[in-house]
Amino acid sequence: MSQFRTRALASVAAAASLSLLLAACGGGEDSDSAAKPTEATKGKVTLEFWSWTDGIEAQTKVWNKEHPETQIKFVNAAGDTAYQKLRAAVNAGTAPCLSKMDGMNLANFAADGLLTDITDVAGQYKGKYTAAAWNAVSPGGTTFGIPMGSSPLFTAYRADLFEKYGIEAPKTWDDLIAAGKKAQKKNKKVKIFNMAGEDPSTLVDLSWESGAQWYKAEDDHWVVDFTSPEALKAGDIVQQLVDNDLASNASYADPGVFKTWDLGTTIAMTTSTWQLPIYNTNFPKSKGKWQLADSPMFDTAKPQTSSNFDTLGVLKGCKYPDRAAEFAAWLSSSKESLTTLTDPASKSGLFPAVTDVSPYVDKIIPTEMFNGESDSAKVITDAASWVGDQWQYGPNYAAMYSEMQKQWGKVMKKEITVKEMLTSIEKWTVDDLNDKGIKAVAGS
Incomplete structure (x- = not known):
């Protein structure tokens, strides 16, 4: 999961207008103060950092030993209510400078005026990351x-059963x-894929x-487009999987979900690092029978994959945004930090x-899981280089996804079509x- 293709930068107008939108939504007296240029922090400082990833606290101790001028106070914020606690802390003026958050929550926090604009101080680190990753921390062009x-997304499949059913890894x-x-002609009970009733991530990926x-983000508004030709093309694949009963519907909330692949009821999946x-732990019966391949593509001449992103957001009220960005960049890009965090022994799960x-791929591959007939490292490295850089998390992405989850279950039950759901979600969004006072128009 090699370089990303260069993405077109968001226009200055889009970035400026987004900042105005965020200020309007923040509601506080100083809600637009974060957009002002930040002076370099001088002297020794301590900044608070919230995370819930294994292995991170140990790395903050490494940093603290080497950087006496910037000390990190680590807080383990693990729990289902981490984001609610973070919001409450910002509103109470007690928020940390820095916190872990996923891409869609970063966009949501930004839209609600809960983050600090660090565009000026963060620019020096941009070249360390892929374009798609930087896009995830820069909704509308503001970082x-x-x-x-x-x-990044790739495919894992039961090579033994693919051979049995006379099929090849789908390109x-x-x-x-x-x-x-074809597989169902030989075994009508087998499924090629799985789509849980509570999880529309397959549609997001496609x-x-x-x-x-x-x-x-466009000029002074957001364009929302769930019914573009590209979106409908993705929806059509999902519809075919549903209409032809090609996908199992094992719930990811069910502890027994792994059996559908381990026992060969479902024979392929898109997956990630x-x-x-x-899988290595939960596929005891099928260990050694799996193989990795590229994710299926829409256009093999222009391969493109998807990826979720974890981020380190700088919260509103942070007094040391330059130091926060410096530490965050060290934690997420330095060889010293990544060599430890990408080791499975750290239990961070970080890619x-x-x-x-390339320096971090080989050690994350559980070799006993796969049959050794494909270059797993290349599959993962290529996937990382192919993540589409056009994708943007919008201001209400998290709320939209919750609404989509409600309708997705109806799609899986064949009560509504994917196109009907997409049309409905576009209007809802x-x-x-x-x-919410954020100007938006439908794109199609």
Whole structure:
């Protein structure tokens, strides 16, 4: 999961207008103060850092020994209510300078005026990370954090059962559909894929890979487009999987979910780096029968994958944004830090968002899990280089995703079509943004 293709930078107008939108939403007397240029912090400082990733606290101790001028006070913020606690802390004026957060929550916090604009102080670190990763911390072109980790998409499949059913690793999504149909002719109970009723991530991945842009910052507003030709092309693949009963519907909340792959009921999946150790532990019967391959593509001549991103957001009220960015960049890009954090022994599950992931790939691959017939390291490295850089987390992405989860279950039950869901979600998202005072229009 090699360099990313260069992405077009957001226009200055888009960045400025987004800052105005964020200020309007923040509501506080000084809600736009974060957009002002930041002077370099002088002298010894201590800044608070919240995270819930294993192995991170040990790295902060390494940093503290080497950087007496910038001391990090680590707080383990683990728990289902971490984001609620973080919001409450910002509103109470007791927030940390820095906190872990995923890409969609960073965009949400930014839209609510809860983050600090660090564009000026963070620019020097931009070249360390992939374009797609930097995009994740820069909604609308304004930077609010530093990338931490990525999870580029690739395929894991039961090579033994693919051979048994006379199918090959699918190069395209159409190939996946065809392979699923062929396998079912030999075993009508087998499924080529899994789509849980509570989890629309398959549609997100396909939409990202197809080149769709659900959100796009443009001038003084957001363009919301869930029904573009690219988005509908992704939706059509999902619809075919549903209509032809090619996907199992094992819930990821079910502890027994792993059996569908381990026992060969489902024979392929799109997956990522952080999941590999989990499979190695939970696939006892099929160990050594798996193989990695590229994620299916929409256009093999222009390969494009998707990825979730972990970030380190700089919170509103942080007195030392330059030091926070410096520490965050060290933690997420220095060889010293990444050599430890990408080691499975750290239990962090981290895969970096830097431009060159090659030093960190081999050790994350559980070799006993795979049959050794493909170059697993190359599959992962290529996936990292192919993450589409057009994708943008919009201001209400987290709320939109919750709404999509509600409708996704109806799609899986064949009560509504994917296109009907996408049309509905587009309207819901536009209405929700406008209700929040953030100007948005439908794109199609």
